[in-house]
Amino acid sequence: MKRIGMLTSGGDCQALNAAMRGVAKTLFNAKEDVEIYGFQDGYQGLIYGRFRLLNYADFTGILTKGGTFLGSSRTPFKTIRLPGEDGMDKVAAMKQTYYKLQLDCLVILGGNGTHKTANLLRTEGLNVITLPKTIDNDLWGTDMTFGFQSAVNVATDAIDCIHTTAASHGRIFIVEVMGHKVGWLTLNAGIAGGADIILIPEIPYDIGKIAKKIKARHDGGSRFTILAVAEGAISKEDAALSKKDYKKKIANRKHPSVSYEIAGELQKRCGLDVRVTVPGHTQRGGSPCPYDRVFASRLGSEAGDLVLKGEYGFMVGYKDREIVRVPLEDVAGKLKAVDPKSSVIKEAKLLGISFGD
Numbered sequence: 001m002k003r004i005g006m007l008t009s010g011g012d013c014q015a016l017n018a019a020m021r022g023v024a025k026t027l028f029n030a031k032e033d034v035e036i037y038g039f040q041d042g043y044q045g046l047i048y049g050r051f052r053l054l055n056y057a058d059f060t061g062i063l064t065k066g067g068t069f070l071g072s073s074r075t076p077f078k079t080i081r082l083p084g085e086d087g088m089d090k091v092a093a094m095k096q097t098y099y100k101l102q103l104d105c106l107v108i109l110g111g112n113g114t115h116k117t118a119n120l121l122r123t124e125g126l127n128v129i130t131l132p133k134t135i136d137n138d139l140w141g142t143d144m145t146f147g148f149q150s151a152v153n154v155a156t157d158a159i160d161c162i163h164t165t166a167a168s169h170g171r172i173f174i175v176e177v178m179g180h181k182v183g184w185l186t187l188n189a190g191i192a193g194g195a196d197i198i199l200i201p202e203i204p205y206d207i208g209k210i211a212k213k214i215k216a217r218h219d220g221g222s223r224f225t226i227l228a229v230a231e232g233a234i235s236k237e238d239a240a241l242s243k244k245d246y247k248k249k250i251a252n253r254k255h256p257s258v259s260y261e262i263a264g265e266l267q268k269r270c271g272l273d274v275r276v277t278v279p280g281h282t283q284r285g286g287s288p289c290p291y292d293r294v295f296a297s298r299l300g301s302e303a304g305d306l307v308l309k310g311e312y313g314f315m316v317g318y319k320d321r322e323i324v325r326v327p328l329e330d331v332a333g334k335l336k337a338v339d340p341k342s343s344v345i346k347e348a349k350l351l352g353i354s355f356g357d
């Protein structure tokens with residue numbers, strides 16, 4: 001008999017359900033008896049003992065459904081060791097739930113913060129297997145995370161829609177793309193959507209150069225310009241600030257986000273109409289794309305296989321087109337960012353895309 005606990009933590013994304021289904025199908029198809037306990041709203045369920053025993057029916061009909069049927073929440077790692085508002089010792093409470101249910105293992109689906117806590121639980125003696133989810137694709141140790149390709153589709157659709165209206169009105173359009181501190185989503189959606197300018201956190205921009213590029217396009221007869229701007233995009237001046245000063249600047253920002261700041265500057269410098277579109281959380285919503293359904297199912301079934309073999313302490317990741325296992329201690333706390341020197345940046349530049357650098 002194997003008894004496992006499952007939870008989804010952090011911001012949701014497409015294909016969480018597909019991944020859990022992959023784990024469950026693999027376990028239910030095995031010879032061994034299995035009990036799967038689902039924890040509600042991520043680590044909160046583990047801390048406060050909110051769970052239920054799941055059965056086969058819980059995992060049917062969910063392959064194509066976005067979101068997570070277990071619910072999710074953010075439980076910041078930086079405060080995990082601090083008592084909660086109710087005085088709760090969160091780490092002790094999670095261990096208590098684990099031992100009370102006599103679990104053999106926890107299967108945890110999450111992104112960066114989630115992996116830090118998962119690794120902490122491992123060091124506390126719990127058996128843990130994780131799966132890499134996030135639209136940001138910023139988890140170290142895996143070439144890709146599930147949710148990412150679906151989000152690229154949504155963000156690309158947004159840029160496609162903007163293209164037609166931008167062409168009609170001869171305007172500058174900024175589409176602000178999610179991705180937290182990295183530019184994977186913006187880079188991919190930007191190239192796929194034919195953006196003229198792509199701004200990502202890894203390549204700080206010079207507003208003067210962006211204005212120059214727009215002027216050159218318009219002088220050359222182009223009626224419109226599309227910018228794909230990462231929510232974490234940063235100017236060269238801001239990148240030169242200390243972390244503390246930059247945080248202070250952001251806190252006092254007049255604009256809701258960097259895109260509006262850029263829009264204001266471009267309006268002044270280019271004298272053209274500028275509009276900002278923010279697809280926001282739509283990028284995390286809706287059905288997983290076929291790629292993510294296959295990918296998450298594969299990752300899930302490998303995680304199920306690890307459970308059956310009793311091999312714990314790994315994230316199931318993807319490297320060089322193969323599903324691999326990566327030690328959790330190698331993953332936790334590391335970010336995978338776009339390398340400004342990578343070939344994809346070079347190729348995008350050869351296509352005429354400006355990164356504002």
Ligand code: F6P
Nearest residue numbers: 011111134135136178179180284
């Ligand atoms: O990590 C996924 C993500 O969607 C980021 O791209 C974004 O910065 C963040 O979550 C938004 O978080 P929240 O849903 O808590 O507003």
